[in-house]
Amino acid sequence: xxxxxxxxxxxxxxxxxxxxxxxxxxxxxxxxxxxxxxxxxxxxxxxxxxxxxxxxxxxxxxxxxxxxxxxxxxxxxxxxxxxxxxxxxxxxxxxxxxxxxxxxxxxxxxxxxxxxxxxxxxxxxxxxxxxxxxxxxxxxxxxxxxxxxxxxxxxxxxxxxxxxxxxxxxxxxxxxxxxxxxxxxxxxxxxxxxxxxxxxxxxxxxxxxxxxxxxxxxxxxxxxxxxxxxxxxxxxxxxxxxxxxxxxxxxxxxxxxxxxxxxxx
Numbered sequence: 329x330x331x332x333x334x335x336x337x338x339x340x341x342x343x344x345x346x347x348x349x350x351x352x353x354x355x356x357x358x359x360x361x362x363x364x365x366x367x368x369x370x371x372x373x374x375x376x377x378x379x380x381x382x383x384x385x386x387x388x389x390x391x392x393x394x395x396x397x398x399x400x401x402x403x404x405x406x407x408x409x410x411x412x413x414x415x416x417x418x419x420x421x422x423x424x425x426x427x428x429x430x431x432x433x434x435x436x437x438x439x440x441x442x443x444x445x446x447x448x449x450x451x452x453x454x455x456x457x458x459x460x461x462x463x464x465x466x467x468x469x470x471x472x473x474x475x476x477x478x479x480x481x482x483x484x485x486x487x488x489x490x491x492x493x494x495x496x497x498x499x500x501x502x503x504x505x506x507x508x509x510x511x512x513x514x515x516x517x518x519x520x521x522x523x524x525x526x527x528x529x530x531x532x533x534x535x536x537x538x539x540x541x542x543x544x545x546x547x548x549x550x551x552x553x554x555x556x557x558x559x560x561x562x563x564x565x566x567x568x569x570x571x572x573x574x575x576x577x578x579x580x581x582x583x584x585x586x587x588x589x590x591x592x593x
Contacts, residue, residue, distance in 0.1 A: 411455065412454065412455045412456075413454060413455075414452070414453060414454070414455040415450050415452055416450070416451050416452070416453060416591040416592065416593065417431055417447065417450060417592050417593070418431060418432040418448065418449075418451060418544065418589050418590070418591055418592075419448070419589070419590045419592055420432055420442050420567070420588075421587060421590070422585060422586075423585070423586035423588045424585065424586065429442050429444060429562065430442045430444035430446075430448070431443055431446065431447065431449070432448060432449060432589070434449045434471050434472055434503075438472065438521055439502070439522070439566075440469075440478075440501060440503065440521075440567065441565050441566060442562060442564065442567065449469065449471055451468060451469055451470075452467070452470055453465055453466065453467045453468065453591075454466075455537075455539060456539065459539060460538065461536070461537070461539065462535075462537040463511075463547070464511030464536075464547070465533065465535040465536070465537050466508065466532055466533045466535065469503050472503040474505060474521075475503030475504055475505050475519075475520060475521040476503065476506065477503065477506065477508040477532040478501065478502075478532070478535070479503070479508060479509075479530055479531060479532035479534070480499035480500065480501055480502075480530070480531050480532075480534060480569060481502060481504065481518075481522060481523060481528045481529065481530045482497075482500075482515075482530075483497065483499055483500045483570075483580070484580075485526075485528065489515050489550070489551055490550045490552070490556075491550060491571030491572075492550070492554075492556040492571040492572065493556075493557075493571060495571055495572055495575055496570075496572070496576050496578060496579040496580070497571070498561075498570035498580065499531075499548055499568060499569050499570075500522055500566065500567075500568050501567040501568060502521050502522040503520060503521040504520045504521075504530055504532050505518055505519040508530075508533065509530065509533055511533040512533075512549070513533070514549060514553065515529035515530060515531055516531070517529060534546050534549070542591045542592065543588060544589040544590065544591055545560070545589075546558050546560055556571040558570070558571060559571070559573060560586065560587050560588070560589060561586055561587060562585065563584050568584070570584075573586060
């Protein structure tokens, strides 16, 4: 009689155990747990985002991938800067007053001078696209046969090729024979239109061009490699440069003043 009464309890206990076993081995619940774990830990070193779909997880993973070779190649091509040959004229103005003096020209005798009446000589130089400033540039004078490079030579054979404060030395702007000098070179002994067969300390790739304002400057390099502040000057006719205008005028005449050179189309 007691065994018969215990039978329902035993059956209930067996059904409960079977239910627990089925829950533990359920494929659907195990899969959900795995998906949850994947969502929490698949993206290393990133914050855990709950309740994301598998598509969202895959999209987030893509954002952490390194750029492809094709993408970086496109960026490299976009950053390439090209040099373009340009024909320009060079206008001359008084630096202190802004008064225009004319354009730099090759006169009838073949000398470079300031021309207040004509359109000026056509020069040629390289223009860097995408760049605001060009340094150590070469300017060509196609019309000056035999001396096609616009350069700077020692002003006089009695001068020193070293420019600087307190020094009366200067350099004259004229046409220089090939091959000229390279950017950053020290002065080299080359022939020029002004010196003829006599070689004087010379530099050609000394021009600074601001492509936004058009202003042209000159940077001379001394024989010892030092770089002095260099000022462009004129007496109303020729063009020169010095490191000390007052000292230069004390030796070469008092009619020299600072000028600004500007390129124009």
